[in-house]
Every structure is written in C-alpha cells, then in structure tokens.
Amino acid sequence: MKAIATLNKVSYCYPNAREFALKDIDLTLYQGEFLGIIGATGAGKTTLSLIFNGIVPQFTAEVFWVATVAGMDTLETPVSQLSRRVGMVFEDPEVQLTGTSVENEIAFALENLCVPRAEIIARIPPVLAAVRLKGYEKKAPGELSGGQKQRLAIAAALALQPDLLILDEPTSQLDPVGTQEVFSTIQALNRERGMTIVIISHAAEEMATYADRVAVLSQGRLIKVGTPQEVYGDVESLSYYCLRPPQIAEAFGQLPEFPYPIPVTLEAGKSALRSFLELKKPVSYSLKNTYPPDEAAPILRIQNLQYIYPNGTQALNNISLDIHAGEYVLFVGQNGAGKSTLVKHFLNLLEPTQGQVLVRQRPVQELSIGKLARFIGYVAQNPDNQIFNSTVFQEVAFALRYLNYSPRLIEESVTKSLQDLKLWEHRDAHPLSLPKGERARIIIAAILAMNPEIIILDEPTTGQDFAGACAILEISRKLHRMGKTVIVITHHLYLMPDYAERVIVMGKGNILLDAPTRQAYHKADLLESTYLSPPQVVWLSRYLSNLTQEDYSLLTAAEFASCFKPIN
Amino acid sequence: MLTLFAGINLGYLVNLLKLTFPFYLLLLVIMGLFNIEQVKLLTHKEILTPLFSMPQGWPIVGGLTFSQEGTLYGINIILKTLTMILVLPLCIFTSNINQIVIGLVRLQIPYKIVFIISSTLIFFPQLFASAGSIIEAQKLRGLDLEKMNLFTRFKVYSTVAVPLILNAMNQSQVLEVVLQSKAFSGSSQRTYLQETKLTSLDYGVMASSLAFWGIVIICIFALESENLPGYCTIRQENLQF
Known part of the structure; x- marks a missing residue:
C-alpha cells in the first residue's frame, strides 16, 4: 500500500501551554484508507488533524518532527499549497460556511487559489452530485438543514480535488438523519472514488461499521492503532480511556465465558450470537414493569395545542399531553419535529395559536416569568450563550439577586447547588476556563439554585464526550430520585434506557408515540420511519427472540448479559 | 419611501x-x-x-x-x-452580496477589506440571532426585563455583551483556521466565479443620477443667492427622501 502521509515522532505544544498537545506521534496513512480517530475531549484529536494541512505548526511553538503529506514536508510547504491536497471539514456547520450561496461556497477556496473561472464552473456540478446537493446551487447556506450544510462543506473540500479528506467531528451537532447523510456520503467517497478519509468522531457504532482502522488518542499520545475489531473489541481498555464502545461490543463484553473475539458491528453480533447459542442456552427474561400508572392530577397539562409560525409553517398540530409529577420523560424526534417548540410553550416563551398549557391547573400565561422560572427550570442547548459572569459562584447566584432572594438565602441555595453538582471547588474559577462538560453543569447548577419542580434538559449530551454525557445524565437521575419531574430532549437514544421511564416520539408537529421506554424502544419500525435508530441491543434482542421463539424485550447491554448468566 | x-x-x-x-x-x-x-x-x-x-x-x-x-x-x-x-x-x-464584492474589487479596493465588508454583512444576522438566544436564556433564569426599572434593566442588558463578545471571539478563532484551510491569504490575486457587467441600464441610472445631482446643486447655489438657505436645504432633503 502506498503511504499518503507519514508522521514521524510528532510532538507539539501550543504557545503558552504547559503541556504537550501531542507527544511522539508515529502514524502512517495509506492511500484510500478510512481512518477513524477517537479520544476523550482534550486528547489532541483536533490538533492532530490540523497537522495534516500544516495549520498547526503555523502558530509556531516547540516543534520537532517530520511530517510529510503527499510527499510535501508540512513545515516547509505553505498552507495554501497543502490545502490543495488536504480538504478539511469542521464541526460547526455555521462557522465554516463563509459563502453567500452554495456555488460561491464551493468556489471560495478555488478562487483563492486563482483557478480560472471556466475551471471553477466546470468543477461545481460533479462535487455537488457527489454529496447529492444538485439543484441547490443558488441557495443560501442558511437555508440548508444541518446535514445539508455539512455535505456542502464536504463538497467545498472536494472541489479542491484533494488526496485526503479530514473531518473533525462532522456529525456531533447533527440529528440522526443528518448523521446518516454525512456518513453515507463519506463512505461512498471512500469506496467508490478511493478517497482517503480521516474522521474524528464519537459515533462509535458508525466508526465500527465504516472505518478500516481506528486510532485511539489520550492526553496527546497515540495509544493504539488497529482495526475496529482490535480497538472496539477491547472494551476494558476503552473504558479506561473514557471512551464508549459500540453497544454490540459492550453487550458481548459483559457475557461470561464468551469464547470468540468480541464483535463490534451489528451484523457480526448477530452471527456471534448464533454460534454462542449453540454453546449456551439463555434464561428467559422477566419483564419488570417500571411504569406505575399515575392517578393524581398532572403537573403539566397540554390541551389541543397548536402553533403556527408567523411565516405559516405549522409547527405543532393539535397536541394533548399530560405529564405527572415525578416522571422522567424523554422527547425524541428529528430537528423540526416540534420538540423545542412544544417545550417553549411550557415556559410561555411562545404564544399558542390555539389551545393552552396548564401548570398545576393554571394557564401559563397567568404566571410571571420569575414565577415560572422557579417552577420549571429549562437548561437550553448551548451553555456558552448562557454564561454572563466572571466566577462560577456569581454565575449561579446571578438570577437570584434579581428575584429578590435575601443574601443569606442566595448563599445557601448557591452553595447547596454547587455542592450537588460537584462544582464547589471551582466556585472562584472563571466559567469559561472550565471544560465544556463542566460549563454545562454550571448552567444546570444555576437553574437548580431556584429549586424548580420540573427540570427540562434540551439536548444535554450534544457536543459532550462519553464521560461528560454520563455525568450530566447521572445528575438527571439524582434529580428524578429527589422526586423532581425530569424532561429530556435528545437524539441519543442509546444513552437513555437506564434513565427514562416514558418516551414521547414526535414527528412533523405530531405525537407519533407515547409509551413506556421499553415498549417505545421496541417499536423499531416506527422509530425508523422517523429516522431514529433504536440502540443495537434492541435489534440484537429481536434477533434473539427470533432464534429462540421467546420474547426478549431487552434494552441495555447489562440486560442482555444477564440472560446468559447463571441465576444466583 | x-x-x-x-x-x-x-x-x-x-x-x-x-x-x-x-x-x-x-x-x-x-x-x-x-x-x-x-x-x-x-x-x-x-x-x-x-x-x-x-x-x-x-x-x-x-x-x-x-x-x-x-x-x-x-x-x-x-x-x-x-x-x-x-x-x-x-x-x-x-443587492446580491457577491455583486457588491466584485463591484468593490473592480474599484481597486484591496480584497482583504472587501472580504471584511462581506463577512460583516454575513456575520450580523448571526450575531442578532445569538443575542436573541442569550436574552431568552436570561428569561429562563427568571429575569423579567419588562418588569425591571430602567437602571436594573440596563445592568442586565449589559451582561448580554459578555457571552456575545466571547462567542464572537471564539468563532473568529475557528474562522481563522477555516479560512487558512481554504487557502485564503487576503491577497487580491484571485479569480471570481461571478462576473459583473455594467449594462446600458446601469449606465443610464448612473448618468441620470449624476444629472439629477447636478440640477440639485445648481438649484442650491441659485437659491442661496436669494438668501433662503434654510428653505433650500429642507427642500433638498425632501427630494432625497
């Protein structure tokens, strides 16, 4: 195989940083391969990706290495030349699009490289076809969906006719449809056109399916490079580096005495299950009903709610729903399904076109913003839009001062809230000096300081690594145990079965399904129809039910493993 | 009008x-x-x-x-x-921003400056959207701006600037990397996808507006000699409006 890029003892330290962002990285990239890079937040993944197009040593610092890409030394070749060979796609779909129309976006880099106009015009149609965006030439990037924006960014990179395409978490801000669009586009580029791909992603299931090799980074060091099987099959060491294995690997990893290598994709999992069944018979799984019917008056009642945006789009279509005190409810659905619009009505941020929302039998319109905030705590998506103060303590105390809390009460509630969220030792730090996971916790702490009855978390795990996501969900569990009503909006179905009791599936402004979690997750066809994919264990347990002619409605890897464990 | x-x-x-x-x-x-x-x-x-x-x-x-x-x-x-x-x-x-960009470039304005102008035009709507979501976040913390007195309201509004500026700075750092990876150097030596051609209509508009202003200026001088400057400036503004 022909090497397309070689990194030889690459170390790098950002200016003013105390520790190396990368240390002694040796890595060879081969022509036509699909390499995945995984690692926890701060492991150096982005820095590594910027080495390939020479941007990183541009902010000079201590550099001592040899890195060659397509035969060029990245230290000596100007970035503009390297950028012809290396296409980059970044995480944030908004920031990376600088053009005013789709075709201008694609043309931008070519214009910078002084490619003649006729040549630019000739290059646009094939790259748009490659990402299936034909017919969008004149549209403004702002009009595209998240998945389309990322595909446009890929097209813009392809127009340079690079040898290598690097994608830095291209799907972490997308919904499942967008994620699927992007991965299938990349896969087609790799398989059909032989494009070399380097992708950084937390999406373990997709990486295991598509990547040829996976590299694990931790604290700037390259821990391991191997096939998905070698990397993801080693569940123990993954958890040591705070990484999430594909659910299939997690499920088989917990089986006692599993004699084969641990499968990492769903297909491999099915065949492994078939052979394992010949060795061992599963015990039948008794369902616990964890969903007690609630007779009390609901804490939140939505009656015939309809909402039409000023531009005429119908966002909510005659929705009626009761939420009872102490429930843990999950709202799932694609972007534009109406989840956030619905939740904004709970907080009186939008005025319904028809119908009403009752909070403890009172219409929300009757309550002041201050009162409502003390009753319903809503943690919005981007924590960085919600930080106004220079210390963590002040941030949490911020709203309380304006809500006429006495100084003593402020002190008490802030202290309690910070301790509950394990932020007490950071109380004097600047919120933005903390990592993203902790910033999200600060916002949760600020909301909890008001001691609301209902807590709504809007996409709390987006942009978080596995450890960060788990920490936040653990908080939600704790709140639920304290008797609070918890509502979570998310795309990440696989994270939720341990937490949620009730799932509400939304699509195009309607409620498609409202059922206990186990039932909802096993309505796989309905979920698929709205492009949500149930976790791999659900598919595996359906397969198990098929093979054994017994009903296994399993939700988690632990439940799957328990079917094969001797009963104590 | x-x-x-x-x-x-x-x-x-x-x-x-x-x-x-x-x-x-x-x-x-x-x-x-x-x-x-x-x-x-x-x-x-x-x-x-x-x-x-x-x-x-x-x-x-x-x-x-x-x-x-x-x-x-x-x-x-x-x-x-x-x-x-x-x-x-x-x-x-x-006007189409692309057309403005190319128009400015053809006026021999350095591309760096033109790029700053065009990205400002793209950037502002984004800035307003993010200011909107920040104000919403404050409401969610129970801050009812409508019920505050002017002074407190101003104090709270000023805090909106903190995330707004920090986010913008953060974004500009990302943008720097993005632009580098797209071979942007700020040099005026580049090609353009769009072309602007001045049509006879454009020339007509330019000529007639020149003529119009000529007449207005002559009028001003003519009227000034009649010692009615105040009236004249008001008239001129009305014409423009």
Missing part, C-alpha cells in the same frame, strides 16, 4: 424607527428650545417666530420659547440622518 417600495420588510423599518425615535425627539427639543443662536445665524433673522412657551416654573426649560425655525431646522437634521440610515438597508437588502 423608496426603501419601502424596494420591498424591504416593514417590520425591520418600524424597528429601526423605534430605535432612533428617542434620539430624534431629543434633537427636535434641543433645536426648538436651545439652539437659538445658530438658527438665528442660519436664517438671518433677529427674532424667531415662537410656537409656544414653556411654563416659568419648570426646571431647565422654564421660560424658554419653542421656535418655528428651530423646529424646521430640527426636522431638517432628522431627515438628513434618516436618509443616511435608510440608504444602507436599501443598498444591502436589494
């Missing part, structure tokens, strides 16, 4: 007027009440025509007279600033 005809969102104009209205009121009051000397000088009048007088007992404005000339002069200034403010949306919302 022209701005309205060009199909610009009425709500946007109303917001703009709402925002500038206090300043205009202030201008009018100052011109009507206080700016006596300058108005006298401009109109070559010894005594100004009074419209009404303020009661003696009022602080600051007590006993002052609101003059007709001062009011006219105030309206004149307001129209002048309005023209400037309204020309901008007329220009930006009705």
Whole structure:
C-alpha cells in the first residue's frame, strides 16, 4: 500500500501551554484508507488533524518532527499549497460556511487559489452530485438543514480535488438523519472514488461499521492503532480511556465465558450470537414493569395545542399531553419535529395559536416569568450563550439577586447547588476556563439554585464526550430520585434506557408515540420511519427472540448479559 | 419611501424607527428650545417666530420659547440622518452580496477589506440571532426585563455583551483556521466565479443620477443667492427622501 502521509515522532505544544498537545506521534496513512480517530475531549484529536494541512505548526511553538503529506514536508510547504491536497471539514456547520450561496461556497477556496473561472464552473456540478446537493446551487447556506450544510462543506473540500479528506467531528451537532447523510456520503467517497478519509468522531457504532482502522488518542499520545475489531473489541481498555464502545461490543463484553473475539458491528453480533447459542442456552427474561400508572392530577397539562409560525409553517398540530409529577420523560424526534417548540410553550416563551398549557391547573400565561422560572427550570442547548459572569459562584447566584432572594438565602441555595453538582471547588474559577462538560453543569447548577419542580434538559449530551454525557445524565437521575419531574430532549437514544421511564416520539408537529421506554424502544419500525435508530441491543434482542421463539424485550447491554448468566 | 417600495420588510423599518425615535425627539427639543443662536445665524433673522412657551416654573426649560425655525431646522437634521440610515438597508437588502464584492474589487479596493465588508454583512444576522438566544436564556433564569426599572434593566442588558463578545471571539478563532484551510491569504490575486457587467441600464441610472445631482446643486447655489438657505436645504432633503 502506498503511504499518503507519514508522521514521524510528532510532538507539539501550543504557545503558552504547559503541556504537550501531542507527544511522539508515529502514524502512517495509506492511500484510500478510512481512518477513524477517537479520544476523550482534550486528547489532541483536533490538533492532530490540523497537522495534516500544516495549520498547526503555523502558530509556531516547540516543534520537532517530520511530517510529510503527499510527499510535501508540512513545515516547509505553505498552507495554501497543502490545502490543495488536504480538504478539511469542521464541526460547526455555521462557522465554516463563509459563502453567500452554495456555488460561491464551493468556489471560495478555488478562487483563492486563482483557478480560472471556466475551471471553477466546470468543477461545481460533479462535487455537488457527489454529496447529492444538485439543484441547490443558488441557495443560501442558511437555508440548508444541518446535514445539508455539512455535505456542502464536504463538497467545498472536494472541489479542491484533494488526496485526503479530514473531518473533525462532522456529525456531533447533527440529528440522526443528518448523521446518516454525512456518513453515507463519506463512505461512498471512500469506496467508490478511493478517497482517503480521516474522521474524528464519537459515533462509535458508525466508526465500527465504516472505518478500516481506528486510532485511539489520550492526553496527546497515540495509544493504539488497529482495526475496529482490535480497538472496539477491547472494551476494558476503552473504558479506561473514557471512551464508549459500540453497544454490540459492550453487550458481548459483559457475557461470561464468551469464547470468540468480541464483535463490534451489528451484523457480526448477530452471527456471534448464533454460534454462542449453540454453546449456551439463555434464561428467559422477566419483564419488570417500571411504569406505575399515575392517578393524581398532572403537573403539566397540554390541551389541543397548536402553533403556527408567523411565516405559516405549522409547527405543532393539535397536541394533548399530560405529564405527572415525578416522571422522567424523554422527547425524541428529528430537528423540526416540534420538540423545542412544544417545550417553549411550557415556559410561555411562545404564544399558542390555539389551545393552552396548564401548570398545576393554571394557564401559563397567568404566571410571571420569575414565577415560572422557579417552577420549571429549562437548561437550553448551548451553555456558552448562557454564561454572563466572571466566577462560577456569581454565575449561579446571578438570577437570584434579581428575584429578590435575601443574601443569606442566595448563599445557601448557591452553595447547596454547587455542592450537588460537584462544582464547589471551582466556585472562584472563571466559567469559561472550565471544560465544556463542566460549563454545562454550571448552567444546570444555576437553574437548580431556584429549586424548580420540573427540570427540562434540551439536548444535554450534544457536543459532550462519553464521560461528560454520563455525568450530566447521572445528575438527571439524582434529580428524578429527589422526586423532581425530569424532561429530556435528545437524539441519543442509546444513552437513555437506564434513565427514562416514558418516551414521547414526535414527528412533523405530531405525537407519533407515547409509551413506556421499553415498549417505545421496541417499536423499531416506527422509530425508523422517523429516522431514529433504536440502540443495537434492541435489534440484537429481536434477533434473539427470533432464534429462540421467546420474547426478549431487552434494552441495555447489562440486560442482555444477564440472560446468559447463571441465576444466583 | 423608496426603501419601502424596494420591498424591504416593514417590520425591520418600524424597528429601526423605534430605535432612533428617542434620539430624534431629543434633537427636535434641543433645536426648538436651545439652539437659538445658530438658527438665528442660519436664517438671518433677529427674532424667531415662537410656537409656544414653556411654563416659568419648570426646571431647565422654564421660560424658554419653542421656535418655528428651530423646529424646521430640527426636522431638517432628522431627515438628513434618516436618509443616511435608510440608504444602507436599501443598498444591502436589494443587492446580491457577491455583486457588491466584485463591484468593490473592480474599484481597486484591496480584497482583504472587501472580504471584511462581506463577512460583516454575513456575520450580523448571526450575531442578532445569538443575542436573541442569550436574552431568552436570561428569561429562563427568571429575569423579567419588562418588569425591571430602567437602571436594573440596563445592568442586565449589559451582561448580554459578555457571552456575545466571547462567542464572537471564539468563532473568529475557528474562522481563522477555516479560512487558512481554504487557502485564503487576503491577497487580491484571485479569480471570481461571478462576473459583473455594467449594462446600458446601469449606465443610464448612473448618468441620470449624476444629472439629477447636478440640477440639485445648481438649484442650491441659485437659491442661496436669494438668501433662503434654510428653505433650500429642507427642500433638498425632501427630494432625497
């Protein structure tokens, strides 16, 4: 195989940083391969990706290495030349699009490289076809969906006719449809056109399916490079580096005495299950009903709610729903399904076109913003839009001062809230000096300081690594145990079965399904129809039910493993 | 008017007027009440025509007279600033940014500066959207801006700037990397996808506007000799508006 890029003892330290962002990285990239890079937040993944197009040593610092890409030394070749060979796609779909129309976006880099106009015009149609965006030439990037924006960014990179395409978490801000669009586009580029791909992603299931090799980074060091099987099959060491294995690997990893290598994709999992069944018979799984019917008056009642945006789009279509005190409810659905619009009505941020929302039998319109905030705590998506103060303590105390809390009460509630969220030792730090996971916790702490009855978390795990996501969900569990009503909006179905009791599936402004979690997750066809994919264990347990002619409605890897464990 | 005809969102104009209205009121009051000397000088009048007088007992404005000339002069200034403010949306919302970019480049303005202008135009709507979501986040913490007194409200509003600026700085760092990876160097040596060609219509518009301004300027000089400058400037502004 022909090497397309070689990194030889690459170390790098950002200016003013105390520790190396990368240390002694040796890595060879081969022509036509699909390499995945995984690692926890701060492991150096982005820095590594910027080495390939020479941007990183541009902010000079201590550099001592040899890195060659397509035969060029990245230290000596100007970035503009390297950028012809290396296409980059970044995480944030908004920031990376600088053009005013789709075709201008694609043309931008070519214009910078002084490619003649006729040549630019000739290059646009094939790259748009490659990402299936034909017919969008004149549209403004702002009009595209998240998945389309990322595909446009890929097209813009392809127009340079690079040898290598690097994608830095291209799907972490997308919904499942967008994620699927992007991965299938990349896969087609790799398989059909032989494009070399380097992708950084937390999406373990997709990486295991598509990547040829996976590299694990931790604290700037390259821990391991191997096939998905070698990397993801080693569940123990993954958890040591705070990484999430594909659910299939997690499920088989917990089986006692599993004699084969641990499968990492769903297909491999099915065949492994078939052979394992010949060795061992599963015990039948008794369902616990964890969903007690609630007779009390609901804490939140939505009656015939309809909402039409000023531009005429119908966002909510005659929705009626009761939420009872102490429930843990999950709202799932694609972007534009109406989840956030619905939740904004709970907080009186939008005025319904028809119908009403009752909070403890009172219409929300009757309550002041201050009162409502003390009753319903809503943690919005981007924590960085919600930080106004220079210390963590002040941030949490911020709203309380304006809500006429006495100084003593402020002190008490802030202290309690910070301790509950394990932020007490950071109380004097600047919120933005903390990592993203902790910033999200600060916002949760600020909301909890008001001691609301209902807590709504809007996409709390987006942009978080596995450890960060788990920490936040653990908080939600704790709140639920304290008797609070918890509502979570998310795309990440696989994270939720341990937490949620009730799932509400939304699509195009309607409620498609409202059922206990186990039932909802096993309505796989309905979920698929709205492009949500149930976790791999659900598919595996359906397969198990098929093979054994017994009903296994399993939700988690632990439940799957328990079917094969001797009963104590 | 022209701005309205060009199909610009009425709500946007109303917001703009709402925002500038206090300043205009202030201008009018100052011109009507206080700016006596300058108005006298401009109109070559010894005594100004009074419209009404303020009661003696009022602080600051007590006993002052609101003059007709001062009011006219105030309206004149307001129209002048309005023209400037309204020309901008007329220009930006009705033209394709790409066309503006190429037009500017052909005027020999360095590409670096042109790029700054064009990315500002793209950046502003994003900035407003993010300011909106920050204010929403404050509401979610129970801050009811409508019920606060002016001083506290101002204090809370000022905190919006913190995430706004920090986010913008963060984004600009990302943008730097993005631009580098797209071979952007700021050099004017580059090619363009779009082409602007001036059609006969464009030449016609340019010629007629030149002619129009020529006539206006001649009128001003002609009228000035008749010692009616105040009237003349007002007329001129009305024409523009």
